[in-house]
Amino acid sequence: MLSKIFSLAIILFLFLVSSIFSQEIDRNYLQVEEASAGNFFGVGARAMGMGGAQIATANDASGLVNNPARLAKVKRIEFSGGMTHQRLNNETGFIGNAQPLSSYYQNQSITQSNTRFSSANIVLPVPTYRGSLVFALGFNRMKSFDHAFHSTFIDPTTGTIDLDALALETGGINMWSFGGAIDLSPNISVGGAVNYWKGQDDYLQEYYVQPSTKLTSEIRERNRYLYDYSGWNAKLGFSVDASKFLSVGATIDFPTKFSIDQDFTFNYDSTDAISRDRVIIESEELGHYDLTHPYSFGAGAALNFKFVTLAGDVNFTDWSQLKPSARGGVDERLYKEIYQEVTRWHVGAEFNMPELATKLRIGFYADPIPFKSVYLKTDRRYFTLGAGFLIDQVMTLDVAWNHGINEFRDSFSQMIKESYTTDKFFVSLAYRL
Amino acid sequence: MGLILTITAIFAAGCYTVLSHPGVKGEEEQAYNGSYYREHCTDCHADYHQYPYGYYYGYSPEWYWNYPNYGHYYMYPWWWDWYYGQPSGGGTTVPSERLEKSRRSLQPPYVPGGQGINPPALTQPNTNQGQIPGTVEENKSQQPQPKEEKKVEKKDEKLPKNRR
Numbered sequence: 001m002l003s004k005i006f007s008l009a010i011i012l013f014l015f016l017v018s019s020i021f022s023q024e025i026d027r028n029y030l031q032v033e034e035a036s037a038g039n040f041f042g043v044g045a046r047a048m049g050m051g052g053a054q055i056a057t058a059n060d061a062s063g064l065v066n067n068p069a070r071l072a073k074v075k076r077i078e079f080s081g082g083m084t085h086q087r088l089n090n091e092t093g094f095i096g097n098a099q100p101l102s103s104y105y106q107n108q109s110i111t112q113s114n115t116r117f118s119s120a121n122i123v124l125p126v127p128t129y130r131g132s133l134v135f136a137l138g139f140n141r142m143k144s145f146d147h148a149f150h151s152t153f154i155d156p157t158t159g160t161i162d163l164d165a166l167a168l169e170t171g172g173i174n175m176w177s178f179g180g181a182i183d184l185s186p187n188i189s190v191g192g193a194v195n196y197w198k199g200q201d202d203y204l205q206e207y208y209v210q211p212s213t214k215l216t217s218e219i220r221e222r223n224r225y226l227y228d229y230s231g232w233n234a235k236l237g238f239s240v241d242a243s244k245f246l247s248v249g250a251t252i253d254f255p256t257k258f259s260i261d262q263d264f265t266f267n268y269d270s271t272d273a274i275s276r277d278r279v280i281i282e283s284e285e286l287g288h289y290d291l292t293h294p295y296s297f298g299a300g301a302a303l304n305f306k307f308v309t310l311a312g313d314v315n316f317t318d319w320s321q322l323k324p325s326a327r328g329g330v331d332e333r334l335y336k337e338i339y340q341e342v343t344r345w346h347v348g349a350e351f352n353m354p355e356l357a358t359k360l361r362i363g364f365y366a367d368p369i370p371f372k373s374v375y376l377k378t379d380r381r382y383f384t385l386g387a388g389f390l391i392d393q394v395m396t397l398d399v400a401w402n403h404g405i406n407e408f409r410d411s412f413s414q415m416i417k418e419s420y421t422t423d424k425f426f427v428s429l430a431y432r433l
Numbered sequence: 434m435g436l437i438l439t440i441t442a443i444f445a446a447g448c449y450t451v452l453s454h455p456g457v458k459g460e461e462e463q464a465y466n467g468s469y470y471r472e473h474c475t476d477c478h479a480d481y482h483q484y485p486y487g488y489y490y491g492y493s494p495e496w497y498w499n500y501p502n503y504g505h506y507y508m509y510p511w512w513w514d515w516y517y518g519q520p521s522g523g524g525t526t527v528p529s530e531r532l533e534k535s536r537r538s539l540q541p542p543y544v545p546g547g548q549g550i551n552p553p554a555l556t557q558p559n560t561n562q563g564q565i566p567g568t569v570e571e572n573k574s575q576q577p578q579p580k581e582e583k584k585v586e587k588k589d590e591k592l593p594k595n596r597r
Contacts, residue, residue, distance in 0.1 A: 354500040390502055
């Protein structure tokens, strides 16, 4: 079976290779990782400086992604683009100095950095006498699969590496969008977007088992999973300026039906410790399946004071409603059992300093993983900072920094950790004619 | 299907947003003679001063008046540049050659690169005879007109039609 039911190898690996655990593997420990589920990355430096809280406050091209209705607030033709840089660090090993007598993990740290072009958008307001009619076209990087893991298992009797495991994952899903917004009343706007999703996931696992005695074999294994995603969906947004001080918004993401092509290559190379016979296995398997993402619902509110805007969003998705096609080989019941309802939430603030043509931003957001995990210790949380500069009344430069953490622990001793630290940098430049 | 129905319902219900002002008979023949640039607009649109960046273009922070670079970037519609140019010396002059092509948006209160113009305190329609609005051509637009305008028209339809 090609689908990525490899027990979220990163995590389960901790469990499988550790001799200090004695439980049987049961369904509680089974993980099904579908990369396209969740993995929110964030679009736009202004948005991500405010913790991603934009459903009621977007006032630029990022509205195409965050709430299409907010496009109605754009009064000038806007060209914008952005880049992102992500630096992910993953530390594995024992917590503290405690080590079991029989065997132990060597503390490892791996860092992966990726700089990517992340967005390009055009916003075209139509001249109106009253109200607003705005269209937009854009490309935005919506999901990131960048991830790394390295773990080393030491044989205490020899002090040599017993098993070394490496996992590298890169890629993401981009979204091409066409949308528009219109004012239904002085303070009510509605908008929509049609989105084409396209992206790739490149997941590489490498294992090396070193013979600890003369009776065991040396094994090298390399698995590579390539996924090619494409799909369509639509998004509706609503925005209401209830007063000069209060804005509210809501969004509905309609289900996305992804068509997924897979290419799995397997390389196995072992040398028998006694006979020195070598076994090499190479195989490649192609596959295809469809996967339908469920509805997502978002709501947000913003308080607009003289020089300060406070904003908050919630976004709800029931990932247990992931629906694979039968030919994918993944039992839909497995998704229902393992995936769960998730509420992502964002809060942020923006402080205007017009004398300096500068805006300062701060925010926070929680992005829970979409599946149940007995290993989860700390879910994904991000602290954000940002700044925006208005240049010569026609251009804005926005920058943002997001710092996030999350951690997994073994479910038995709570002594083995897999700790992630993520830093995301966003830069956006917009020019308004 | 739900999405299509929603979009259809929005447009079928009639839309608040309109692209151009309803035609005003004889307007092009009249010189603009208000004592300030929006004087006659408020004859029909009494609440216009609530929307200093255009008629019903939404709320805007008041401090934009003191920092017109923000007003220009976030609130000043690009088509005002096109139809009204980049006015100087107060921004109260409408180029006559563009009037005919105008979308008939109310004249911009904001002067790019300069100081904002504070909206006058007038909030009620002015009913002086010399400022009575013109007749609305009903066959050109379904846009409802304020009641005040209809009352004035019944008094004297031959009065100057100089409102914009």
